[in-house]
Amino acid sequence: MSINATEKPLGKIFTSDYRFVIPSFQRAYTWQTENIAQLVTDLQDACHNPGTPYFLGSLILVCDGQTKYQVIDGQQRLISLSIIISVLRELEDDPELIESLNDLIVEPGDKLRGIKAEPRLKLRERDTNFFRMYVQEGDLEGLFDLRDNDIESHAQRNIAINTRQVFDELAKMPTQDRRAFASYLVNEVTLVIVTTDDLAGAHRIFDVMNMRGVPLTASDVFKARTIAEISPAARNAYASRWDDIMDPLGDDAQTLEAFFSDIHLIISHKAVCTQLLEEFHKDVLKPYAKKQNVISFIDDLLAPYANAWRIIDHPTDANLPDDIIGQLVALNDYQTTDWKPVAMWALVNSIRNLGNPGTRIFSTPGTHAPTATRTSKKDLEEPQLHDLERLHDVLVALERATGVDSLNRQTPLSRRTRSASTIRDLDKNHTIQQIRGLLITDEDRRSALAHLRGELQTSPAMRKLLLVRANEQRAGHRIIRPRSLNALPIMPEQVVSDSSFATWPEATRDHWANRIGNLALSQANDKQIAELVSYEDRRDRMLLSPSSKRFPLTAELADIADCTPQTLQYRQDETVRLIADYWNIRYDAERNDLSTLSEESLSVKDTSTSPTSKRVSIAQVLEAGLLIPGETLVWDRPRKGERWVATVTAEGKLRMDDGNEYSTPTAAARAVGGSSAGLTVWKRTSNGQKLSDVWKTYRLRTR
Structure with missing residues (x-):
């Protein structure tokens, strides 16, 4: 078994050197909108520092031919990156840039070199045609016209929803910023490509990279820096104290990074933290070190916030009043976690002894703690709760703001900015009505x-x-x-x-x-x-x-x-x-x-010039003068000897020859042609223009 590893930018990966195939045994595409929105936000933040690469992890591949590779690890990122590139291509109007973006996800083919024109990434059989048609070949209008019952699998639904999310976010960017983003994506986003010629060997590599030789976590780094500032006499005791605090949180690197990122937001009131190790040290640890009081950081900051994190993770087991537990359960319903810093702040500032190792945090002694640290019930003290009404009011307002933001599809940056603003005002002891981050405007309501x-x-x-x-x-x-x-x-x-x-x-x-x-x-x-x-x-x-x-x-x-x-x-x-x-x-x-x-x-009047992924109706296109009532559309299928004709009605429907009317082009196409048909099959009889092009003209008309 030969193994090769090399780091490459995205522009060197999405080339004819690699034809990626997702094996049938791999799981489906599972990323949610929160995952891909976070990736887009991280890349937007990173591209503000051109020349600084953004490392996106590794791909583990098995060579299955000259340029064909089975993807063992990295499917979610490859699909998500393809979606981002497809949206960038859709929003672009420069022909050369459109071609460059298209070449990243679709191999144009070269007869002289014997290269077939085909997508660079092939999904599992059930989803490959869907992904190819709508994302890789660029029929985003057809994708946006789909309804839930047009979609056959959870993976396809995730692809559709995530494409909408990315479109709405990237469409907000000014053209030059979006082009800078695209350039950064191609040239500065890098992955380590690990290739082997043996499937079993690839799985062993995956196990080693994910389960052995685990790199230092954020907690390991901050522990080393903090303990080094403590006098030798107390060093061992506080090294053990650190472990007692952090061990119940587990050793998952992403979880620990999220925990310290939340503490950084709580202390610094900064919504964005792109370099956690450096920024946490500068904004949180350094002030304690300057005062020669890092022990206070462990006892008065780390301990209570770690326990608040544990309560939020397991609210129904917490030794708290039922109404507070109910609010934490409600917050945990959300797939987003940007509300966590505010909830942590509220708990820490409402339970005086939350950082005390002898506080009975959970109803059952020893719950959610390692066996070695469990304490008998008689040795524990009850939580010292104070101002429960304010705690309840903060959590209610926080859940409300989180719900409204979720419905209004706010970006991770907007949600995190809301949390930072809320904590800034909480630190000033403002009333709930005075806290700007918890304010819901009439526009938000509507x-x-x-x-x-x-x-x-x-x-x-x-x-x-x-x-x-x-x-x-x-x-x-x-x-x-x-x-x-x-x-x-x-x-x-x-x-x-x-x-x-x-x-x-x-x-x-x-x-x-x-x-x-x-x-x-x-x-x-x-x-x-x-x-x-x-x-x-x-x-x-x-x-x-x-x-x-x-x-x-x-x-x-x-x-x-x-x-x-x-x-x-x-x-x-x-x-x-x-x-x-x-x-x-x-x-x-x-x-x-x-x-x-x-x-x-x-519906709030949209005064922006940014297009969105919201479904375009026939009535809207009629009102804009891009279609004419009474004109006909045709779908020719010469191989099947079929020709379907639809008439555009003044009421915004497509009427077929049998008299049935449909409110979307996709519904009409699927009614006569089967589940694989979509908006793009229809053409105007007047000029042969695809209906998907008409829809795109309407969507991008404001630019």
Whole structure:
């Protein structure tokens, strides 16, 4: 077995030297919006320092031919980088730069050199065509036109949602900044390429790199620097004290880096920390060292904040009042963690003896601590709680701000800036109303409720969170959740002729497919109800488990014999109102009830010139004069001997020859051509222009 390792910039990796293939045994693409948003934010921060490389880890590859390599480690990053490059290409209008970006993800081919034109990265069989069509070959308009029931796998859904996230973020950048970002990405972002010709050997390399010879963590580095500042007589005692504090947090490098990054934000009030080792030392450790008081850093800062971190990780086991536990549980529902520094600050400043090793932090003695450090119950003291009302109010306002930011798809930088601003004002002992970081404006309210009213462009976890909030508001208390809990559609994704939903107009089904009124919490899962086509069967399966009936909005389905569009409208109105009440965003400054307004009325007027990934409707394109009512579109399929014709209606639909009307081009294409068809197949009969190009013209019209 031969092994080769070399560090290369991205521009030398996405070339004809490498054809990446994801083996069938690899897991699917699992990155969430938070993962890819953080990558984009980190790269945006890094590109402000041109000439300073950004190391993105290693790729472990098995040579499977002259230039073909199986990817053993690095799939998530390769797919995410391809998405970023695809979006940069979509937003670019310089033909030369478009070609350069395109060459990074699609091999243009060279007949003289015997190189076939094909994507540089091939996914697992189930997802490869989807990724190739929409991302690598650049049909982003088709991707944005997809609805949830057009998507066949979780990996494809992650690809679609993450592409939207990246598009919305990069579209905000001025053209020159975005081009500088692209240049930095290609020339300064580096990876170590580890190649071997043996699959078993590659797995051994993966094990070694991930499980053996673990490099120093941030905790190791800061411990060494801190203990060195302590007098020799106390050095051993405080080395042990450090271990007692940090061992319960575990030894995962990313977790420890996040912990120290949060402490850095709490002390420095700086939202961004790109060089943790240097900046933590300068902003946090150095002031203690100057005062020759690093022992105070360990006892008065590190210890209480480490215990606050542990409480946040295991809130239901904490020795705290139920209402405080409930708020921490609610915060842990979020996939984002930018709220953690504020919650840590609030706990540390509300429990006087939180850093004391003898404090009974958890209800069960020794819970979540290494065996060697467990203390008997009689030796522990109770937490010295003070100003519990303020602690509760801070956590409630923090959860509210986190929820609104999540609905409004704020970037990691915006969320972290909010946390830094909040702690700055908390340190000044401001009231909740005076804390700028916890302020929710009328614009925030309207935008959040518009997202609730409209099609939910969120992850399954966020959908579940929203329904939990609505159900708990309706119940008036925190509901104990079963281990398995899902937000499931009441209406099936695919409606067949014998379904009770088949009598609904297609436009009505299309309207409700991705709205919160069509969702209910249940212990059942997607697979268990996927084949159930009638409302009665789906309802009964959702209610089969007694745990599902704990949620009042689910339990009330038992009293609904027949589901109609009016049923879903009622549930939509009630759910939006409950969430608005939960977060106290129902009324604006003039006491207008925003929860009763339509999505269109709530939408905040966008005065920016940045395009977004929001789905473009036929009606919008008609209003802009880019399509004409009554004109025809055609989809020719000469190999199958088929020709489909659609007419654009004045109401913003596509009407087929059989009279059926569809509200999106993708829905029309899939109705006649199958699941692989999309927006890009349609062409105008007047000039042969692809409909996807018309959509792109509309999306980018403001630039």
